[in-house]
Amino acid sequence: MPVTGLDPYDDQNIFAKILRGEIPNKTVYQDEFVLAFHDIAPQAPVHVLVIPKGAYVSARDFAARASDQDIAGFWRAVGRVAADLGLETEGYRLLSNHGLNAGQEVPHFHVHLFGGGPLGRMIQPS
Numbered sequence: 001m002p003v004t005g006l007d008p009y010d011d012q013n014i015f016a017k018i019l020r021g022e023i024p025n026k027t028v029y030q031d032e033f034v035l036a037f038h039d040i041a042p043q044a045p046v047h048v049l050v051i052p053k054g055a056y057v058s059a060r061d062f063a064a065r066a067s068d069q070d071i072a073g074f075w076r077a078v079g080r081v082a083a084d085l086g087l088e089t090e091g092y093r094l095l096s097n098h099g100l101n102a103g104q105e106v107p108h109f110h111v112h113l114f115g116g117g118p119l120g121r122m123i124q125p126s
């Protein structure tokens with residue numbers, strides 16, 4: 001089901017199950033704020049997902065409801081993951097899909113981190 005961006009949090013979504021350890025993942029990094037793991041269908045040589053440990057549907061939900069500490073912890077972790085993966089010199093892309101037009105599939109806020117080679121244009125014409 002596509003995510004509308006206004007849906008209530010569904011604790012049966014795939015990332016909630018990953019956070020609970022019900023589904024395995026290839027973890028890159030975790031701390032009290034985030035879990036970062038390799039995307040199951042990578043779209044770049046490096047494709048990592050960074051997700052907050054709290055229950056938020058979307059970027060908007062995270063910005064509206066998360067504590068300042070959790071928001072800071074999340075973004076500091078994103079930067080740290082990029083650095084740990086050795087992406088800072090060559091560069092990388094952060095992307096977060098929100099709702100229908102963006103094609104968000106998983107209703108747990110996440111940031112895609114792409115790198116490891118040239119990433120092409122920012123948006124492919126559909």
Ligand code: 5GP
Nearest residue numbers: 014025037038039040041097103104105106
């Ligand atoms: P969205 O379209 O919601 O922004 O991105 C969801 C991402 O989650 C997709 O890139 C998809 O490949 C990834 N994904 C979906 N299910 C799983 C899973 O079970 N494990 C992992 N590691 N990634 C998943």
